[in-house]
Amino acid sequence: MIKRSFIVLLIIAGVILIAKLNPISLPKSNPDNRLIKLNSDGEPINAWAGPWSCVYDKKTKLTWEVKSYKEDIYSRECSFSWYNGKVGTKRGGNCYTNSGKSDTSDLIKIANNEQLCGLKKWRLPTKYELQTLFINNPKPGDPYLSVAYFPYTAKAAYWTSDINKKLHGHFSYLGNGAESVNFKDASNATMPYRNAAFVRLVAKN
Numbered sequence: 001m002i003k004r005s006f007i008v009l010l011i012i013a014g015v016i017l018i019a020k021l022n023p024i025s026l027p028k029s030n031p032d033n034r035l036i037k038l039n040s041d042g043e044p045i046n047a048w049a050g051p052w053s054c055v056y057d058k059k060t061k062l063t064w065e066v067k068s069y070k071e072d073i074y075s076r077e078c079s080f081s082w083y084n085g086k087v088g089t090k091r092g093g094n095c096y097t098n099s100g101k102s103d104t105s106d107l108i109k110i111a112n113n114e115q116l117c118g119l120k121k122w123r124l125p126t127k128y129e130l131q132t133l134f135i136n137n138p139k140p141g142d143p144y145l146s147v148a149y150f151p152y153t154a155k156a157a158y159w160t161s162d163i164n165k166k167l168h169g170h171f172s173y174l175g176n177g178a179e180s181v182n183f184k185d186a187s188n189a190t191m192p193y194r195n196a197a198f199v200r201l202v203a204k205n
Contacts, residue, residue, distance in 0.1 A: 034059045035149045042118030054117035055149045060132050063119060065111065065201040067152040073097065073110050076152035079196035080104045082159055082178045088193035104159055104199055111201055124161040125202040127188055130181040133200075143183035150200075155184035157197040165190040 037045045037052035042063075045052060053074075055064045067076040073095060081092025083103035093102035097110070104124060111122040133145045143153045162179035167190055171177065177192045191197060 035146065037149065038063065038117050040117060054119075057132070060129070061204060062125075062129060062132075063117060063203045063205065064133070064150070065116065065122070065199075066150060067200070069152060073102065073107055074116075076154065078102060078107075078198075080107060080159065080199050081196055082163070082191075082193040084163075087163055088178070092194050093196050107199055107201065116201075117203075119203040119205070122201045122203045124159055124199065127160045127162050127179045127181055129202055130158060130160055130200065131186075131188075133183075134186050144186040145183055153183055153200075154198050155182075157182045157189065157191060157195075159197050159199050160188075163193075167192060 034057050036056040036058065037047065037049065038054040038056055039045050039051070040053040042054065044056070053066055053068075055066055056062075057064065065074065068074045069076060071077075075095065078095035079093045079102075080095075081089040081103045083090050083092075083105050085105055089103065091099070091101035091103050091106075093106075095102040097106045099106065108122055108124070112120045116122060133150070135145055138144050138147075143155045145153060147153065157180040160179045160181060164176045165179055166172075167174050167177045171192050174192050174194075177190045177195075179188060180191050180197055181188045
């Protein structure tokens with residue numbers, strides 16, 4: 001009986017040791033409980049659920065577009081030149097619409113016409129708004145935002161609505177450009193309107 005009890009204790013101790021050495025990796029909840037996933041109709045879904053098309057930030061009261069793996073205008077692969085109908089460069093991106101190559105005004109128009117996530121006031125974010133998505137100390141290789149909520153985010157420049165910024169250096173001869181925010185290193189820079197960069201649209205209810 002004593003021998004059997006000793007064997008049982010050894011088994012339990014072994015299981016505990018294995019558990020400590022190989023902890024189960026459970027999904028981590030949003031650290032500050034700010035972000036909520038929204039489906040394509042704009043309805044909130046569980047943090048572990050999917051698919052989702054947008055993310056609502058309770059702190060800033062902003063709703064953000066989420067990039068897709070599909071081959072459409074919301075694709076993670078799509079880049080856009082900066083254009084608002086008056087200022088910028090038309091159709092300098094790498095994705096196509098019915099009008100030809102893409103620019104920022106195309107994405108905004110389509111998102112509003114489709115009422116993405118039930119909203120029709122989609123626009124480019126300001127530099128400050130886009131920077132509110134930054135997180136501290138991302139995992140090595142990850143962009144500087146929550147990849148659990150914003151998958152398919154490129155470690156590259158994203159356009160903002162801040163325009164008429166003076167260009168410097170090699171592009172100074174072009175005059176002005178628009179501000180961009182880079183999720184690779186949490187930096188920002190002014191780029192020529194003609195450049196093809198990524199976009200994450202924002203809307204406020």
